[in-house]
Amino acid sequence: MFLDFFLLLKEEGLPVxxxxxxxxxxxxxxxxxxxxxxxFYFLSKTILxxxxxxxxxYDLLFGNYFHGIELSDxxxxxxxxxWLKKEIDRLFSEEEKALIEKLGGLEKVMERLKQLLEEQKxxxxxxxxxIGTGGTSPFGHGGYNPxxxxxxxxxxQKSAIKVWEKREYQxxxxxxxLNTRNIKLALKRLRILTRExxxxxxxxxxxxxxxxxxxxxxDIEMQAPKKNRVKVLLFFDVGGSMDPHVEICxxxxxxAKSELKHLEFFYFHNCVYESIWKDxxxxxxxxxxxxxxxxxxxxxxxIIFVGDATMSPYEITALGGSVEHYNDESGAAxxxxxxxxxxxxxxxxxxxxxxxxxxxxxxxxxxxxKDRMFPMTLDGLANAMKTLKGKKVVH
Amino acid sequence: MQEFKGTENYIxxxxxxxxxxxxxxxxxxLLIKGEPGTGKTLLAFEIAKALGKDIHTWHVKSTTTAQxxxxxxxxxARLRDSQFGDDxxxxxxxxxxxxxxxxxxxxxxxSVLLIDEIDKADIEFPNDLLLELDKMEFYCxxxxxxIKAKNRPIVIITSNNEKELxxxxxxxxxxxxxxxxxxxxxxxxxxxxxxxxxxxxMEEAMKVFYGIREIHGIKKKxxxxxxxxxxxxxxxxxxxxxxxxxxxxxxxxxxxxxxxLKNEQDFEHxxxxxxxxxxxxxxx
Numbered sequence: 001m002f003l004d005f006f007l008l009l010k011e012e013g014l015p016v017x018x019x020x021x022x023x024x025x026x027x028x029x030x031x032x033x034x035x036x037x038x039x040f041y042f043l044s045k046t047i048l049x050x051x052x053x054x055x056x057x058y059d060l061l062f063g064n065y066f067h068g069i070e071l072s073d074x075x076x077x078x079x080x081x082x083w084l085k086k087e088i089d090r091l092f093s094e095e096e097k098a099l100i101e102k103l104g105g106l107e108k109v110m111e112r113l114k115q116l117l118e119e120q121k122x123x124x125x126x127x128x129x130x131i132g133t134g135g136t137s138p139f140g141h142g143g144y145n146p147x148x149x150x151x152x153x154x155x156x157q158k159s160a161i162k163v164w165e166k167r168e169y170q171x172x173x174x175x176x177x178l179n180t181r182n183i184k185l186a187l188k189r190l191r192i193l194t195r196e197x198x199x200x201x202x203x204x205x206x207x208x209x210x211x212x213x214x215x216x217x218x219d220i221e222m223q224a225p226k227k228n229r230v231k232v233l234l235f236f237d238v239g240g241s242m243d244p245h246v247e248i249c250x251x252x253x254x255x256a257k258s259e260l261k262h263l264e265f266f267y268f269h270n271c272v273y274e275s276i277w278k279d280x281x282x283x284x285x286x287x288x289x290x291x292x293x294x295x296x297x298x299x300x301x302x303i304i305f306v307g308d309a310t311m312s313p314y315e316i317t318a319l320g321g322s323v324e325h326y327n328d329e330s331g332a333a334x335x336x337x338x339x340x341x342x343x344x345x346x347x348x349x350x351x352x353x354x355x356x357x358x359x360x361x362x363x364x365x366x367x368x369x370k371d372r373m374f375p376m377t378l379d380g381l382a383n384a385m386k387t388l389k390g391k392k393v394v395h
Numbered sequence: 396m397q398e399f400k401g402t403e404n405y406i407x408x409x410x411x412x413x414x415x416x417x418x419x420x421x422x423x424x425l426l427i428k429g430e431p432g433t434g435k436t437l438l439a440f441e442i443a444k445a446l447g448k449d450i451h452t453w454h455v456k457s458t459t460t461a462q463x464x465x466x467x468x469x470x471x472a473r474l475r476d477s478q479f480g481d482d483x484x485x486x487x488x489x490x491x492x493x494x495x496x497x498x499x500x501x502x503x504x505x506s507v508l509l510i511d512e513i514d515k516a517d518i519e520f521p522n523d524l525l526l527e528l529d530k531m532e533f534y535c536x537x538x539x540x541x542i543k544a545k546n547r548p549i550v551i552i553t554s555n556n557e558k559e560l561x562x563x564x565x566x567x568x569x570x571x572x573x574x575x576x577x578x579x580x581x582x583x584x585x586x587x588x589x590x591x592x593x594x595x596x597m598e599e600a601m602k603v604f605y606g607i608r609e610i611h612g613i614k615k616k617x618x619x620x621x622x623x624x625x626x627x628x629x630x631x632x633x634x635x636x637x638x639x640x641x642x643x644x645x646x647x648x649x650x651x652x653x654x655x656l657k658n659e660q661d662f663e664h665x666x667x668x669x670x671x672x673x674x675x676x677x678x679x
Contacts, residue, residue: 015562020566023421023423026421027417027421032413032416032420032421033413038409039409042414043413043414043417045410046413046414046425046569046570046571047417049570050562050565050568050570051565051570052428052572055572181518181559181561184518184558184559188518202470202471218474218478258557
């Protein structure tokens with residue numbers, strides 16, 4: 001009987017499965033909850049939803065689907081008038097406001113907007129009537145109509161109606177760690193197991209050998225357990241063209257931080273020159289000479305550069321090519337020092353690899369890195385980790 | 396069927412009661428998440444108490460493996476014993492050390508099994524427990540027999556979100572997110588712990604507490620357990636409503652502030668916010 005509701009959840013991209021649907025029916029059958037909408041809401045939520053990031057979306061869909069049924073928790077709220085006004089003031093130029101007048105005035109547009117919001121039941125994209133994204137209706141955003149009202153959020157998959165219902169899990173939808181599990185799994189490939197520390201594991205092989213030599217009397221030999229001792233230095237390109245990639249870089253960084261015990265990270269801008277920095281807020285005061293890094297860390301360290309390698313070619317090849325200061329030695333020379341010193345080194349590039357060949361600076365860096373440049377996809381990451389382990393994989 | 400309604404020491408919202416009762420009725424593990432200090436771990440103990448069950452607690456650490464929850468075979472001890480011709484060595488079962496899950500499976504009555512902080516373990520850890528939690532059975536290679544739960548235990552799993560849990564694992568659990576309690580629920584919770592607390596002291600303490608929680612940018616917001624500790628200290632120190640009223644965080648700090656804030660940066664953050672005159676303290 002709740003099949004439609006279940007299918008709606010599925011359609012809207014919530015990860016629900018048939019098993020969970022059957023569980024829900026079973027729970028209803030066993031009368032776990034009383035027969036009212038509120039209890040059903042609690043029950044279905046606990047059975048169908050497995051992550052707080054989905055709770056918000058679930059609340060909305062539930063509210064939409066069971067619209068009209070008495071709900072004390074999720075009741076429809078009036079659209080705040082001043083909120084709409086503020087949005088309109090913010091978004092429209094005087095010219096556009098004049099256009100609105102032509103359409104029958106602000107009042108009328110607002111009225112129509114409200115009406116549409118009432119009617120609209122599902123996410124919408126394209127088309128010319130409903131509110132959503134990319135359409136020609138005056139509402140929603142990213143559309144062609146100059147008087148398009150941008151509703152809430154930064155758009156994308158969020159539909160306009162979401163903004164003003166009581167949604168208590170809203171916060172959890174955005175600030176949770178998303179998708180880093182896959183990244184962590186990829187980073188796990190970079191495991192180099194060595195024996196160090198307390199000897200608390202039985203060394204079977206030596207024990208047998210020594211026991212035999214001991215005429216059958218046991219002579220137990222212990223050894224330290226194998227642990228992941230891989231040591232990694234991460235170099236992040238920050239600022240400028242890297243800004244669109246900040247999110248994925250943060251994900252990689254947070255995944256790396258929890259997966260790798262020996263990890264140090266540094267920042268640079270566009271290309272590495274004679275100094276880099278550790279704290280991005282202190283980048284002008286607290287710089288570390290690059291030579292110090294080259295001397296301090298031995299060849300055991302694996303080096304990962306993260307950057308889009310997009311800049312003027314002079315920034316790599318020419319003296320004084322840096323955009324920030326006059327550099328006495330070219331960026332290429334500095335990169336070459338890293339490549340020469342560390343046998344296990346890769347460059348991760350978050351930009352789309354389709355464009356790599358068209359960007360001269362990318363080509364130069366890829367050449368310096370002997371083709372060890374990988375895209376920031378899961379495959380790319382996996383291959384990069386293999387390369388760091390010393391296997392010959394090139395992209 | 397026994398129903399969980401909270402206990403005299405533990406206020407469970409209706410939402411939480413339904414989640415727990417659904418998990419008990421359908422014999423599914425219940426995954427509990429929420430802000431630290433909202434009583435995730437406590438829940439398992441309170442369920443055990445309310446329903447009169449035994450509880451088996453398995454506290455997961457970064458080095459814990461799934462196998463340890465099932466059983467461990469102490470081969471070295473057996474080898475050593477064999478040197479002295481101990482008869483015990485003929486029966487391998489003497490050297491099988493039962494883990495928490497085995498103990499819970501074995502218990503004659505339905506028991507509660509708490510798997511605490513599952514996110515602390517290795518990223519593959521939950522995957523290694525799929526069958527065990529689904530079928531409530533596992534195979535012991537050394538004894539060559541399948542250990543099956545006599546009574547499927549009520550499994551409560553807590554997580555602090557340090558690692559993302561795999562989908563296959565989540566599919567097998569019910570899920571409940573403990574939200575931070577609303578003011579009224581919080582007052583109920585405090586009353587449970589301090590039945591004799593004066594209303595006006597409580598009122599002032601709540602003001603200070605929610606005031607701190609409302610300041611933006613605090614790293615570790617104080618939660619239920621911190622509030623309860625703090626009120627306990629206030630009572631011990633015989634603080635009165637008047638003491639709390641004059642708190643403005645600049646000239647007068649709350650007494651026992653350290654029990655509310657666990658981070659010296661938060662301490663400075665609040666001072667700074669207050670000095671800058673950002674009055675985020677709402678008077679209720």
